[in-house]
Amino acid sequence: MSVTMESHGDTDPRGKSEIAFLPFTFGGIAHFGYARKAFLFTVELVIALLCSLSILWFVCDAYFPIVGQAIDSLPEEEVSITNNRLVWDERDGVLAQSPKLAISINAYGGPGKVTDSDLTLELAMRSFKIHCINGYYMEIPYQIDRFSLNRQRVTSWWKAWMGPLIFWVIFISFCSLVLIWQVLSFLYMFGVKLIAWATRRQVEWTGAYMLSGASLMPGALLMTAGILCYSIGCISLEGLGIFAAAHIVLAWIFLLISTLLLPKAPKPVPVFKSASQPQAAAFGTADVPREPEPASVDRNNPFSGQKPAKKFSFFGKNKKNPFS
Numbered sequence: 001m002s003v004t005m006e007s008h009g010d011t012d013p014r015g016k017s018e019i020a021f022l023p024f025t026f027g028g029i030a031h032f033g034y035a036r037k038a039f040l041f042t043v044e045l046v047i048a049l050l051c052s053l054s055i056l057w058f059v060c061d062a063y064f065p066i067v068g069q070a071i072d073s074l075p076e077e078e079v080s081i082t083n084n085r086l087v088w089d090e091r092d093g094v095l096a097q098s099p100k101l102a103i104s105i106n107a108y109g110g111p112g113k114v115t116d117s118d119l120t121l122e123l124a125m126r127s128f129k130i131h132c133i134n135g136y137y138m139e140i141p142y143q144i145d146r147f148s149l150n151r152q153r154v155t156s157w158w159k160a161w162m163g164p165l166i167f168w169v170i171f172i173s174f175c176s177l178v179l180i181w182q183v184l185s186f187l188y189m190f191g192v193k194l195i196a197w198a199t200r201r202q203v204e205w206t207g208a209y210m211l212s213g214a215s216l217m218p219g220a221l222l223m224t225a226g227i228l229c230y231s232i233g234c235i236s237l238e239g240l241g242i243f244a245a246a247h248i249v250l251a252w253i254f255l256l257i258s259t260l261l262l263p264k265a266p267k268p269v270p271v272f273k274s275a276s277q278p279q280a281a282a283f284g285t286a287d288v289p290r291e292p293e294p295a296s297v298d299r300n301n302p303f304s305g306q307k308p309a310k311k312f313s314f315f316g317k318n319k320k321n322p323f324s
Contacts, residue, residue, distance in 0.1 A: 023214040024221075029258035032214035033207035040210045044181055047217050052174040054224045058231040059169055062100040064162070069096035070103040071154050079149040084142040086125055088149075099233070118237045133237060181216050184251075188212035192259050201262040211262075215255040219247035 023029045023043060032040055073095040080087050088107035094115060095103045102117035106124045120131040130138045148154075192208035195201070203211065226243025229235045235243070 023217040023254075026254060026257045027261055029211060029214045029217075029254055030261040033203045033211040033258075033262055035210065037206070037210065040213050043217060044178060044213060047220050048174050048177040048181075051177055051220055051224045051227075052170045054227045054231075055173045056166065056170045058227050060166070061231055062098070066096045066098050066101045066103060067158065071151065071158055074149060074151040074154055076151055081142050081144045081147045081149065083145060084126060086123055086142070088123075134241070177220070181213055181220075184216060185209050185213035188215070188255060192255065195256065195259045196262060196265075199260060200265045201259060202265040203259070203262050211258060212255060215258060216251050218254055219251040222250055223247040 023032060075090050077089070078087075079089070086105075086107045088105060090105075092105050092107060095105060097103075097115055097117055099116070100118050102115040102120045104115065104120060104122050106122055106129075108125065116133075118133045122129040122131065124139075126142060128140045128142065130136070130140075186209065189205065189208035189212045192203065192211055193205065196203045196208070223243055226235070226240055226247070229243075230237070230240040
């Protein structure tokens with residue numbers, strides 16, 4: 001699929017808007033360099049919504065059930081975080097566990113329970129710890145004077161906040177994706193202009209920005225597929241990391257090849273085509289035909305109808321002519 005437009009801005013030379021809706025082929029992405037800005041923004045919103053829904057589906061399918069099981073495993077008696085310290089009279093251990101998430105208690109400061117889950121949330125004596133199977137670790141100290149952790153209190157809290165949590169998951173993921181794409185589009189447009197200059201392709205800054213944004217969409221869809229595959233168990237956490245790296249490389253590939261499919265820039269017109277036509281060449285107009293010069297006339301011929309040419313000496317007179 002090739003692009004044959006030769007224009008600048010948002011329209012082609014015929015004054016018609018170039019339609020670009022599907023950024024899934026190299027030529028389709030190249031069309032965004034000459035399309036209206038609303039086309040790219042619409043595509044970004046639709047794909048951001050799909051990505052956000054996939055993230056929400058993953059969280060609801062993989063994490064929410066484990067949280068519910070952990071709440072059901074809490075004791076009925078009073079358990080709380082008091083003066084930035086976990087007060088727990090029961091035996092430490094894992095409250096709930098799945099291949100993707102585990103929630104454990106370690107109230108006495110000993111070595112935490114080792115789990116095979118990809119992500120482990122640990123309630124320690126004085127901090128909340130996050131362990132990841134790939135080595136990531138984060139510790140958040142408690143900053144709470146008193147918070148009850150008995151089953152009834154936490155169940156009520158969870159039911160009250162489940163709806164807002166769902167909203168914030170989709171809202172934060174949606175806004176984050178749109179914002180990240182705008183920043184990357186701004187950064188990548190310099191690469192588009194550089195490639196276009198090196199390969200003599202025609203694109204303006206606005207078109208470079210839109211082409212850069214469109215080149216991110218195939219990678220975003222690939223990452224969405226990776227999240228869904230990880231959620232249903234087709235790939236592991238390492239496989240999800242491969243998808244994350246591949247979706248970045250895919251965006252670069254689409255950026256490069258789509259830029260090469262842009263229309264070629266016109267050859268530069270010389271400033272002066274000839275000494276007799278400086279203005280026409282400077283403004284790029286067509287060559288103006290020269291007017292035919294009159295045939296040379298012999299002024300010494302008495303039948304030419306022209307006055308004879310005067311011959312001047314060094315002092316301005318012809319000494320051989322007595323009437324000069």
